[in-house]
Amino acid sequence: xxxxxxxxxxxxxxxxxxxxxxxxxxxxxxxxxxxRRELDQILRLYGRMVAANEWRDxxxxxxxxxxxxxxxxxxxxxxxxxxxxxxxxxxKQGAFAVIAxxxxxxxxxxxxxxVLGIFDGKLKLVEA
Numbered sequence: 493x494x495x496x497x498x499x500x501x502x503x504x505x506x507x508x509x510x511x512x513x514x515x516x517x518x519x520x521x522x523x524x525x526x527x528r529r530e531l532d533q534i535l536r537l538y539g540r541m542v543a544a545n546e547w548r549d550x551x552x553x554x555x556x557x558x559x560x561x562x563x564x565x566x567x568x569x570x571x572x573x574x575x576x577x578x579x580x581x582x583x584k585q586g587a588f589a590v591i592a593x594x595x596x597x598x599x600x601x602x603x604x605x606x607v608l609g610i611f612d613g614k615l616k617l618v619e620a
Contacts, residue, residue, distance in 0.1 A: 523554040524579060526561065530604050534561050534575055537608050547572070573598075575608070 526534065541547040541563070549564040551571070558578040562571035574591040581587055586601040590610055599610045 523556055524559045524577060525554050526552070526559050526577060530577070533604055533608060537611055538563065541611065577604075 538547060538550055546565075547563050548566060551562045551564070553560040553562070557580065558576055560577075561575040563573045563575075564571055570593055572593055576589045576591060577587055578589070579587050581589075581600075582602070586603075586607070588602070588604045588607040589600040590598045590607055592598050599607050601607045
């Protein structure tokens with residue numbers, strides 16, 4: 493009995509060929525998502541802000557071109573802030589951004605930790 497090291501016993505059955513263009517198309521059809529490390533950083537910040545009684549609710553949207561973590565003071569309002577991951581902007585302005593309620597970009601960058609650093613100071617909502 494010989495062992496070819498594949499563990500299947502049949503050398504031809506272990507090889508499955510997938511054309512590269514099909515693999516790319518399948519990957520492009522999937523929505524953009526936050527990975528586990530990114531979501532951990534965001535939820536850690538969310539927990540601190542909930543404990544400080546600043547934020548109360550959130551929503552996560554996985555769209556075809558970007559992923560959005562929206563933060564709410566109350567569930568029935570527009571989001572106070574949106575943390576956005578847009579991979580198309582990764583080489584230009586940075587894939588991550590924090591956007592205020594009015595649509596103004598507060599901070600943008602390559603690293604999520606630095607972008608979330610905008611919340612380390614005292615950031616308060618001002619009623620007009």
